[in-house]
Amino acid sequence: xxxxxxxxxxxxxxxxxxxxxxxxxxxxxxxxxxxxxxxxxxxxxxxxxxxxxxxxxxxxxxxxxxxxxxxxxxxxxxxxxxxxxxxxxxxxxxxxxxxxxxxxxxxxxxxxxxxxxxxxxxxxxxxxxxxxxxxxxxxxxxxxxxxxxxxxxxxxxxxxxxxxxxxxxxxxxxxxxxxxxxxxxxxxxxxxxxxxxxxxxxxxxxxxxxxxxxxxxxxxxxxxxxxxxxxxxxxxxxxxxxxxxxxxxxxxxxxxxxxxxxxxxxxxxxxxxxxxxxxxxxxxxxxxxxxxxxxxxxxxxxxxxxxxxxxxxxxxxxxxxxxxxxxxxxxxxxxxxxxxxxxxxxxxxxxxxxxxxxxxxxxxxxxxxxxxxxxxxxxxxxxxxxxxxxxxxxxxxxxxxxxxxx
Amino acid sequence: xxxxxxxxxxxxxxxxxxxxxxxxxxxxxxxxxxxxxxxxxxxxxxxxxxxxxxxxxxxxxxxxxxxxxxxxxxxxxxxxxxxxxxxxxxxxxxxxxxxxxxxxxxxxxxxxxxxxxxxxxxxxxxxxxxxxxxxxxxxxxxxxxxxxxxxxxxxxxxxxxxxxxxxxxxxxxxxxxxxxxxxxxxxxxxxxxxxxxxxxxxxxxxxxxxxxxxxxxxxxxxxxxxxxxxxx
Numbered sequence: 001x002x003x004x005x006x007x008x009x010x011x012x013x014x015x016x017x018x019x020x021x022x023x024x025x026x027x028x029x030x031x032x033x034x035x036x037x038x039x040x041x042x043x044x045x046x047x048x049x050x051x052x053x054x055x056x057x058x059x060x061x062x063x064x065x066x067x068x069x070x071x072x073x074x075x076x077x078x079x080x081x082x083x084x085x086x087x088x089x090x091x092x093x094x095x096x097x098x099x100x101x102x103x104x105x106x107x108x109x110x111x112x113x114x115x116x117x118x119x120x121x122x123x124x125x126x127x128x129x130x131x132x133x134x135x136x137x138x139x140x141x142x143x144x145x146x147x148x149x150x151x152x153x154x155x156x157x158x159x160x161x162x163x164x165x166x167x168x169x170x171x172x173x174x175x176x177x178x179x180x181x182x183x184x185x186x187x188x189x190x191x192x193x194x195x196x197x198x199x200x201x202x203x204x205x206x207x208x209x210x211x212x213x214x215x216x217x218x219x220x221x222x223x224x225x226x227x228x229x230x231x232x233x234x235x236x237x238x239x240x241x242x243x244x245x246x247x248x249x250x251x252x253x254x255x256x257x258x259x260x261x262x263x264x265x266x267x268x269x270x271x272x273x274x275x276x277x278x279x280x281x282x283x284x285x286x287x288x289x290x291x292x293x294x295x296x297x298x299x300x301x302x303x304x305x306x307x308x309x310x311x312x313x314x315x316x317x318x319x320x321x322x323x324x325x326x327x328x329x330x331x332x333x334x335x336x337x338x339x340x341x342x343x344x345x346x347x348x349x350x351x352x353x354x355x356x357x358x359x360x361x362x363x364x365x366x367x368x369x370x371x372x373x374x375x376x377x378x379x380x381x382x383x384x385x386x387x388x389x390x391x392x393x394x395x396x397x398x399x400x401x402x403x404x405x406x
Numbered sequence: 407x408x409x410x411x412x413x414x415x416x417x418x419x420x421x422x423x424x425x426x427x428x429x430x431x432x433x434x435x436x437x438x439x440x441x442x443x444x445x446x447x448x449x450x451x452x453x454x455x456x457x458x459x460x461x462x463x464x465x466x467x468x469x470x471x472x473x474x475x476x477x478x479x480x481x482x483x484x485x486x487x488x489x490x491x492x493x494x495x496x497x498x499x500x501x502x503x504x505x506x507x508x509x510x511x512x513x514x515x516x517x518x519x520x521x522x523x524x525x526x527x528x529x530x531x532x533x534x535x536x537x538x539x540x541x542x543x544x545x546x547x548x549x550x551x552x553x554x555x556x557x558x559x560x561x562x563x564x565x566x567x568x569x570x571x572x573x574x575x576x577x578x579x580x581x582x583x584x585x586x587x588x589x590x591x592x593x594x595x596x597x598x599x600x601x602x603x604x605x606x607x608x609x610x611x612x613x614x615x616x617x618x619x620x621x622x623x624x625x626x627x628x629x630x631x632x633x634x635x636x637x638x
Contacts, residue, residue, distance in 0.1 A: 013506070314520055317483060
């Protein structure tokens with residue numbers, strides 16, 4: 001063991017009550033940091049998970065129709081055109097097969113699926129509901145939104161004339177698995193479908209509006225034969241979605257929107273939550289640093305005799321500095337281990353308090369090893385920095401003073 | 407005649423910045439290897455100041471200190487620390503052991519500080535010194551669990567562990583009862599002869615001074631007399 005570490009550890013061990021108190025202080029501080037990170041992290045993960053569970057990360061669609069003025073101004077004639085925004089019609093993505101291949105080949109893109117989306121009415125008997133028709137390929141769509149675990153009845157089968165709809169819509173129409181209902185588009189095309197499955201995505205609006213059919217059925221109903229209206233994709237890292245959307249838009253000339261753009265409010269909410277959590281953690285770190293520094297300053301005064309003896313025995317100034325830096329680092333590291341335990345205990349306790357009726361935690365706390373390692377690194381570094389001033393004070397002690405006056 | 411171990415050349419020391427008090431007025435002195443010297447004199451005569459200068463714990467206002475042939479005046483603090491570790495051992499009046507450590511660890515401490523970590527043979531060397539001072543059985547005792555005389559003997563072992571050619575002792579028996587004091591003094595004489603170590607012992611005790619090879623008497627910041635007791 002290096003000389004400096006040996007002396008530092010012995011000084012701390014002999015500090016007893018003082019060392020214990022500051023260790024508890026650091027422990028509580030680090031505990032708060034760990035708990036807060038776990039809580040906010042878990043909360044945010046669960047919010048994002050809930051939001052993105054029923055959303056693609058990026059949605060690519062054909063660019064909107066725009067109107068260009070055709071009249072030219074000629075000398076002597078002033079034209080004041082009023083450009084009226086055109087009504088947007090459902091359009092196919094031109095050359096969508098190539099676009100799909102291109103999108104799938106982009107780095108960071110995990111999966112992509114062609115879909116057809118449009119408006120329709122679901123009819124049965126006297127019931128008439130406006131719905132969002134979604135034509136999908138089950139194989140590729142499963143990687144975008146996995147509907148299978150969200151089914152309450154039947155299965156996610158959307159071939160031929162099979163359709164899957166939400167629980168609210170099923171109850172509105174009074175259908176269950178195996179029953180028939182009719183889908184009709186505003187343009188007047190219609191077809192009869194068989195209920196193959198019923199889903200519940202935990203959102204009443206979506207449960208009322210989504211109707212999944214095969215890609216081909218949707219193409220026929222919406223008069224898009226052979227075409228698709230949107231490409232939906234998932235990216236590897238959700239916060240890269242905006243960047244991926246920008247790249248796709250630039251390379252294809254299509255309109256690409258990320259979940260971050262479509263859920264601006266959620267994103268702002270998450271960011272301000274993170275900011276306030278960082279703020280609290282920053283002040284806790286400052287408090288911990290001040291605590292360590294003050295204990296070490298006191299320790300320098302208490303140990304001034306020992307420091308004088310060490311210097312008289314040939315201990316170099318830099319060694320004295322290191323003895324105190326090591327003490328700061330050891331306090332930080334040991335305190336962070338204690339704090340990780342406190343934080344984990346707090347997290348589990350809190351998670352067990354706030355539970356859903358079925359006993360599952362309202363929001364899972366996110367206790368990753370990275371969190372503990374990060375807390376340990378921050379605390380150790382804080383201890384080291386907090387020890388700089390006391391260490392310099394110890395180094396500047398004059399051994400002659402100490403020895404002269406005992 | 408052997409090469410002198412210590413040469414002091416016109417050493418002065420003043421304290422204070424506004425009201426300057428000169429406590430040493432030009433000390434010239436040579437100390438020979440293995441010489442056992444007592445430094446006596448009334449309080450305030452400058453004995454401790456001289457010892458601190460000689461121990462490189464403080465810097466002279468003017469003059470030179472040559473230790474083992476090396477002029478220490480131009481050295482930096484860290485170089486002085488290194489010279490101190492190599493050339494000098496200290497025994498203080500208040501036996502200054504580190505209370506956090508055992509007797510054995512206290513004796514090892516100068517070696518640890520010099521080498522940066524424990525190396526082979528250090529423990530054995532410290533133990534053999536403890537044996538020499540008759541405290542081998544107290545090796546694992548905390549410094550605070552030893553009597554005053556025992557602590558001072560451990561301090562002597564610590565001063566000798568790096569085999570310095572010179573040990574400075576500031577009233578090494580001043581804080582002890584007569585019997586313990588006599589024991590410690592006997593030990594100093596014995597190890598001085600055994601290791602061929604020069605000692606400079608500050609003392610108030612006339613009986614101790616009388617049993618040293620050489621007695622320096624200081625009065626008012628000057629060396630008043632320099633007597634060698636019956637040796638050439």
